[in-house]
Amino acid sequence: MAQYLVLIYGDEKAVGDAGPALWQQLHKEHVEFGRTHEKQIAGGNALESTGTATSIRRNEDGSQTVTDGPFAETKEALGGYYLIEAKDLDEAIAIAKDIPTPFGGVEVRPVQVIDMSS
């Protein structure tokens, strides 16, 4: 088994404009997704909007600068994630396709296995 981090990207403005009825529907769909793939979901959360993000960058002199906003400004912002367990990429893709994404899509990233013994 391997772990994949599935990053959920979406248009924040579209999410905001959708309204409570759609948000509720989306919530229900996520609960259902969670139930269907319960055994293979190792974790997951929705994130607050990028308006709440704080970025910290290291400067050339080694000092750090704290700024308001996400690390990269993009139309489709990271809005949540699942950590899933799958035997291979095909299985991970099949699970990721079930994630409700009315405002965008997902990116599937294998979690690196770091061998600390060597």
Added chain:
Amino acid sequence: MTTTQASAEVAAAVAEAHRREWAFVLAATVRLTRDLDLAEECAQDAFAQALTSWAADGVPVRPGGWLTTVARRRALDALRHESVARRALPLLVGDDVEPAVDEVLGQHEDEIPDDRLRLVCTCCHPALAREAQVALTLRLICGLTTAEVARAFLVSEPTMAARITRAKKKIASARIPYRVPSAAELPSRVGAVLDVVHLLFTTGHTAPAGTDLVRRDLVERSIDLARMLRGLLPDDADVAGLLALVLLTDSRRATRVGSDGRLLLLEEQDRRQWDSAEIAEGVVLVGEALRRRPPGRFALQAAIAAVHAQSPTWADTDWRRIVTLYDALLEAWPSPVVALNRAVAVGFADGAAAGLAAVEALADEPQLAGYAYAAAARADFLRRLGRLDDARLSYEEALLLTENAAERELLQRRLAELRR
């Protein structure tokens, strides 16, 4: 027989085996090593050993079986001696238990499983970029060297090496499985493989730049690949369609360029020189591919090629049937380029005015804006309608859009005729 003759014969036998058996040998070895690089090394060693062993002992009855057995023994040796920590990438994942060493060593040549479908589905996995799929297919399925793959796509060798390394790393690290896709997935996965083979063929058939119109190496490799897939998936209508398409298109190869290097149009080609064996084989395959409803993209394109291939002269071409086939193709595979080809066929079925109208109806297609064939088709209809000034402008536009030397020569010839 002299020694030189004998060694030349052995070298030819090894080269032939390389072309026919490379994918089988590599695929069977990957199953053992679960490591593409190691499997490639072992397969290459087996072919190198064949040169000396076959010279001493004669060419084996089943070269593929001999090579696979040698490559797999090498792999087992390497696996026994290799320390796992040295391994740069994680092992490939599959869906079966690795066979025990004794089992592999005791396996008769006939029992070695054919893993070529796994290998080709891994190379053309949708999680890999198309250019990576193409590079891996040439390198791992056709056994080309990185230098040869680089030459085929007109990029530098370091660029191609980096592309292949990156793709292999993704296969291992993201755990793209070494497995035949499930029955539900198989059609779309085979579709991706067919797209890659078709892309190789068209790249070879009309080299995008340079002086050679046909890159024979790529064309031959893609026909070999289509034949291999046909052998692996004999009931697949799309595979039959693709093999038919490449055979029928290739059947005109000898007549596409004149003795002076000039590009010859279908109209000007000497049909007696078309390859009748390829046509016969292609036509049978078209019939088979068209039986599936609705027929697929490659089957319809092949059916159009078959109409031309079976028409004794240009004047006898059944343009009405070609337009009907293009109508079906537009449904199966809508694209502005197909619509343009349909417009050209309409021009032959219903006259230049109808053709020009059909081409001009596509004027707003952004995909055709930079497409030399669109301008060239418009130019031809204008010329046939006697609107020579407009035709000249369109030929000049087409010239700006193509870099292929043979195509440029044809357009310049047309322009010169208009200036006379």
